[in-house]
Amino acid sequence: MATPAADLAASRLVGLPLQGERDAGSLLQRWFERLDSGRSFTVLDLGGASAETVQYFSDYRCRIYCSDFLTELCIPAGDDLAVAARLFEERLAFIGEGVIDYCLLWDYPHYLTAPQLTVFARCLQPYLHLGTQMHLYAAMNGRSRIDPWRYSVAASDTVMRRPVRRPVPDYPHTQTEVVDAMEYVRLERGALRDGRVEVLLECV
Numbered sequence: 001m002a003t004p005a006a007d008l009a010a011s012r013l014v015g016l017p018l019q020g021e022r023d024a025g026s027l028l029q030r031w032f033e034r035l036d037s038g039r040s041f042t043v044l045d046l047g048g049a050s051a052e053t054v055q056y057f058s059d060y061r062c063r064i065y066c067s068d069f070l071t072e073l074c075i076p077a078g079d080d081l082a083v084a085a086r087l088f089e090e091r092l093a094f095i096g097e098g099v100i101d102y103c104l105l106w107d108y109p110h111y112l113t114a115p116q117l118t119v120f121a122r123c124l125q126p127y128l129h130l131g132t133q134m135h136l137y138a139a140m141n142g143r144s145r146i147d148p149w150r151y152s153v154a155a156s157d158t159v160m161r162r163p164v165r166r167p168v169p170d171y172p173h174t175q176t177e178v179v180d181a182m183e184y185v186r187l188e189r190g191a192l193r194d195g196r197v198e199v200l201l202e203c204v
Contacts, residue, residue, distance in 0.1 A: 002179075008048075008083065010172070021051075026157075026192070026198055027135075027188070027189075027198045027199075027200050028153070028159060028198070029156055029157045029204075030200065031102065031133060031135065031200070032096075033156075033158040035060060037059065037060055037061070038061070038063065039061065040061045040063075041060070041061075041062050041063075041101040041102065042062060042063045042064070042065065042098055042100050042101050042102070043057060043062055043063070043065065043100070043101070043102045043104065044064075044065045044067070044069070044094050044095070044100045044101065044102070044104065044106055044127070044194070045064060045065070045104045045109075045172055045204035046067060046068075046069040046083070046103070046104060046106060047066075047067035047068065047069070047070055047104060047106045047150060047151050047152070048066055048067070048068030048069075048070065048071075048072065048150070049068075050150070050151075050152035050160075051151075051152075052101075052152040052153060052154045052160055053066075053104075053152045053153045054066075056139050056154070056155065056156075057152045057153075063094050063098070065094070065098065065100070066136045067091055067092070067094065069091060069108045070107075070108060070111070070148075070150065070164075071166075073094045079113075079115070081115055081116065084116050084120070085119050085122075086122060087106055088119065088120050088123035088124070089123055092123060092124065092127060095127050098127065099128070099129050100127045100128055100129075101126060101129075101131075101132055101133070102133050102134070102135075102193070103124075103128070103132065103133070103134040103135070103154045104134075104151070104153075105134050105135060105136040105137050105201075106135070106136070106137060106149075106151045106152075107136075107137045107146055107148075107151075107169060108179075109136065109138075109171075109173050109178055110139050110146045110169030110171055110172055110173055111138065111169050111170070111171065112171060113171055114171070114173070114177065114181065115154070117171075117173065117177075117178070117181040118181045120144050120181075121181045121183070121184075122180040124182075125182075125184060126187055128184070128203050129203065130203055130204065131148045131202065131203060132202070132203040133200060133201065133202050133203075134185065134200070134201040134202075135198075135199070135200060136175075136178060136198075136199040136200075137174060137192075137196045137197070137198060137199070138175040138178055138196065138197040138198075138199045138203060139173055139174050139197070140174070140175055140194065140195050140196065140197055141172075141174060142170070142172060142174065144172045144195060144196070145195075146168070146172050146196070147163075147168065148161045148164050148168055148169065149161040149162060149163060149164065150161065150163075150164045161200075172197045174197070175187055175189050178199070178201075179201070182201065183197050184203050184204065185198065185201040185202060185203055185204065186201070186202055186204050187199050187202075188200040189204070
């Protein structure tokens with residue numbers, strides 16, 4: 001399994017103790033129940049390279065692309081959508097001609113204004129295909145607080161959450177708002193106990 005732009009970052013995490021909280025039995029488990037260990041597929045993880053996630057997918061014939069979209073440097077500043085588009089294109093360019101089967105969005109859309117989210121969706125679309133599935137933590141409503149976490153996949157039924165020192169998202173988006181921005185998806189959802197909505201998106 002190849003991990004472009006990820007191997008070094010992942011190696012720095014190996015051996016660190018797990019910290020934070022575990023989300024067990026989430027909708028993400030439905031993804032893993034459908035995975036075929038004999039079939040090749042690709043994964044895009046916008047949360048960066050985590051040792052747990054890389055280790056989990058090492059049991060499959062897959063290529064995982066890891067890019068840290070959750071750092072402050074990846075948050076477009078101001079209202080210049082052309083600048084935002086260039087930033088998104090640069091952050092996704094390392095995928096090359098790859099096509100993504102599964103995408104871990106985590107909570108990244110909450111760092112973007114509604115117009116920026118639309119631009120992001122359009123920049124991401126060329127790397128997707130009919131049937132691509134995406135995972136997202138959405139807000140219950142526009143007044144929700146989305147606390148900053150860094151996520152990783154620890155097991156087929158367990159997601160790890162680590163608190164991180166970065167700005168709290170300023171633009172909580174509901175699942176409907178994300179689907180409206182990503183005009184090419186439909187959603188499946190399930191409420192979580194801490195007020196978020198876990199969302200599975202599929203390209204149609």
